[in-house]
Amino acid sequence: MESLGVGQQEGVIGELSKVTWAVGGGKGGVGKSLVAISLAYWLGRLKRRAILMDGDLGGANLHTMLGMRIPQKNLDDFILKRVDTLDDILLPTSMQGVQLLAGGSEVPALANPNFAQKSRILRAMQNLETDVLLVDLGAGTSLNTLDLFLACPRKLVVMTPQPTSIQNAYGFVKAAFYRRITRALRRTQLKGLFDVSANSDEPIPQSVEEVLEEVSIGAPEALDEVRAAIDDLRLELVVNMARDPKEHKVGDLIREVCKKFLGLDVRVRGTIPYDPGMEKWAKTMDAGALGQDTGSSALRAAYEIAYEMISELEATPTSEQSFRRAA
Ligand SMILES: Nc1ncnc2c1ncn2[C@@H]1O[C@H](COP(=O)(O)OP(=O)(O)OP(=O)(O)O)[C@@H](O)[C@H]1O
Numbered sequence: 001m002e003s004l005g006v007g008q009q010e011g012v013i014g015e016l017s018k019v020t021w022a023v024g025g026g027k028g029g030v031g032k033s034l035v036a037i038s039l040a041y042w043l044g045r046l047k048r049r050a051i052l053m054d055g056d057l058g059g060a061n062l063h064t065m066l067g068m069r070i071p072q073k074n075l076d077d078f079i080l081k082r083v084d085t086l087d088d089i090l091l092p093t094s095m096q097g098v099q100l101l102a103g104g105s106e107v108p109a110l111a112n113p114n115f116a117q118k119s120r121i122l123r124a125m126q127n128l129e130t131d132v133l134l135v136d137l138g139a140g141t142s143l144n145t146l147d148l149f150l151a152c153p154r155k156l157v158v159m160t161p162q163p164t165s166i167q168n169a170y171g172f173v174k175a176a177f178y179r180r181i182t183r184a185l186r187r188t189q190l191k192g193l194f195d196v197s198a199n200s201d202e203p204i205p206q207s208v209e210e211v212l213e214e215v216s217i218g219a220p221e222a223l224d225e226v227r228a229a230i231d232d233l234r235l236e237l238v239v240n241m242a243r244d245p246k247e248h249k250v251g252d253l254i255r256e257v258c259k260k261f262l263g264l265d266v267r268v269r270g271t272i273p274y275d276p277g278m279e280k281w282a283k284t285m286d287a288g289a290l291g292q293d294t295g296s297s298a299l300r301a302a303y304e305i306a307y308e309m310i311s312e313l314e315a316t317p318t319s320e321q322s323f324r325r326a327a
């Protein structure tokens with residue numbers, strides 16, 4: 001049972017304006033953490049300051065992948081108020097310019113923080129001193145995961161070309177879409193729009209078009225907010241571990257499926273090949289060794305993604321999204 005359901009809480013987790021990239025996706029083991037680490041690696045190499053945050057509240061293990069057995073400080077210290085800011089728990093990594101914000105594990109209950117705790121974490125994330133904050137999310141579509149994902153202005157959905165992963169990625173996109181709409185409708189009589197029990201004899205709207213139609217009839221006062229929420233969703237797919245040209249096209253396939261069945265525009269941000277070197281690297285758990293294999297096709301593809309994302313940010317700076325170059 002989730003601690004925060006829209007029906008259970010009046011408040012809603014807000015959105016971050018800081019340059020924050022969520023790396024999520026419904027399925028475990030598709031490479032979310034590896035993608036987040038690779039992007040952080042390139043941000044550091046491109047002289048930007050990056051913070052890698054372990055957003056897997058129930059199963060933090062990003063530190064392990066970076067070669068830390070037990071992190072000296074982690075999110076528990078912040079949630080339990082042993083420290084006041086997230087800056088206080090940042091750890092250096094052996095990647096240039098990259099710091100780690102390790103997840104907690106000490107208190108199992110904190111895997112499912114309450115609304116106040118989540119709000120406090122988000123506010124503190126907003127205050128972190130960095131150029132880019134990368135949030136590596138856990139698998140699944142729990143409300144905590146979806147809310148953290150939705151709070152981030154850039155949203156990457158990592159998937160692999162495996163049929164189960166394709167299914168999960170589509171499910172994740174759909175869950176994020178419905179969650180966002182539910183939040184926009186939280187103060188209206190349509191707040192249970194996607195609630196199966198509340199709509200037992202009515203079909204649940206599936207697509208953008210059907211949602212907008214329902215809202216225009218049942219909660220016209222929220223129509224603008226719902227439209228804005230859909231426009232702001234901007235989900236981006238990253239296909240990881242693609243092995244052949246056919247698999248390199250999987251992103252386009254999902255994009256078309258999302259358009260056809262949900263009426264949702266998602267973007268294919270990039271495709272990362274299957275690279276045995278990355279698999280080997282993941283086993284070494286030595287962050288300092290990343291990039292030593294100069295022929296790594298996966299790392300090269302991650303560079304394209306990191307570079308493109310940085311270029312886009314710098315081309316459209318806003319007051320909050322000021323993108324400072326590391327000294
Ligand atoms: N591009 C790649 N080429 C080869 N192997 C890869 C690639 N990306 C990921 N892997 C392999 O997949 C494993 C799982 O990756 P990772 O831990 O990043 O997945 P995850 O989605 O974060 O999993 P979880 O949901 O458990 O957090 C890695 O340990 C690595 O062996």
Ligand SMILES: [Mg+2]
Pocket residue numbers: 032033034136137138
């Ligand atoms: Mg992971």
